[in-house]
Amino acid sequence: MVEREARPWGQAKRFEFMEWRLFWTDRLNRKDLELEFGISTPQASIDLRNYQEVAPNNLAYDSTLKSYVRAEKFEPVFLRVSADRLLLQLRALRTGAIELADTWFSDMPEVDVLPKLSRSVSDDLVRKILIAINRRRGLIITYMSLQKNSERIIGPHALAYDGHRWHLRAWCFEKKDFRDFxxxxxxxxVEVGREDFHPVDDIEWSRFTNLKLCADPRLDEHQRKTIEHDFGMTNGCVEIKIRIALAFYFIKRHNLDIESLPPERQQFVLKNLKEVMDDILKAREDAKKLSQSAE
Structure with missing residues (x-):
């Protein structure tokens, strides 16, 4: 395996780009470097020559295609290959979260995603939340609930995404507990200055539980094997470590507390549901005791 040497950031980034194009498209031209980084043709030629010195077995010039192509023994030195990251970029491109210029795609493949109901969050609100978290500041917020609108003072310390919506994890000075908003x-x-709250006391956030997910036993053997392959299960199950504060959302999102769904729709079950629910209840009880002792 070729070892990565310490190099100037700009050159290392160009080498990473070269490997990205070679790995995902099998092609690389000098023009690609010139257009992506705004460098001259001589500089692009120097980069290609220097890269070949570092990883001589990674690319070869195809005179027919008039392009460099990925060699059979290609082994990335500067690129961390991640299909998950690439697919996330495609999704972000399709939803408009990023632009093509923010990526290294030259051409975007045909992609579509399920439409999402709009959940708009203002840029200014996110900015205030990030500053409050980083500086341990309190916020006075106006909060809409299904019952009524209310004004609360909170101490935010973390953000969480449940797969559909973003939540703010914060100490509520009115309810005297940590909760999600x-x-x-x-x-x-509105920022109200430094408030007396301690993120380390958020037991549901700092404590974890393990979800033991298994293919639904009601499925036939072939169906179970398919589900096991889908989710990388070993011996029919996979364990996921998750914050207790997020476990409820995971269970709810995947209907793991509902037994009436047909197995083809359910696909997998939470084998240790009772243990997980006990962990959630224990964390809430401990958090309540801690809150009461601090009063």
Whole structure:
């Protein structure tokens, strides 16, 4: 394996780009480097020559294609190959979260994603939340709930995404506990200075539980094997470590507390549901005791 040497950031980034193009498209031209980084043709030629010195077995020039191509023994030195990252970029491109210029794609493949109901969060609100978290500041927020709108003082310390919505994890000075606030329901936020709250006391956030997910036993053997392959299960199950504060959302999202769904729709079950629910209840009880002792 070729070892990565310490190199200037700009050159290392160009080498990473070269490997990205070679790995994902099998092609690389000098023009690709010139257009992506705004460098001259001589500089692009120097980069290609220097890269070949570092990883001589990674690319070869195809005179027919008039392009460099990925060699059979290609082994990335500067690129961390990740299909997950590439697919996330395609999704972000399709939803408009990023532009093509923010990626290294020259051409975007045909992609579509399921439409999502709009959940708008203002840029200014997110900015205030990030500053409050980083500086340990309190916020006075106007919060919409299904019952009524209310004004609360909170001490934010973390953000969480449940797969559909973003939540703000914060100490609520009115309820005297840590809880989740949906970003889309916060209509206003004003900094109130440094507040006396301690993120380390958020037991549900700092404590973890393990979810033991197994292919639904009601499926036939072939169906179970398919589900096991889908989710990388070993011996029919996979364990996921998750914050207790997020376990409820995972269970709810995947209907793991509902037994009436047909197996083809359920696909997998939470084998240790009772243990997980016990962990959640224990964390809430411990958090309540800690809150009471601090009063």
């Amino acid at each position: 949906l970003l889309t329901r916060i209509t206003n936020a």
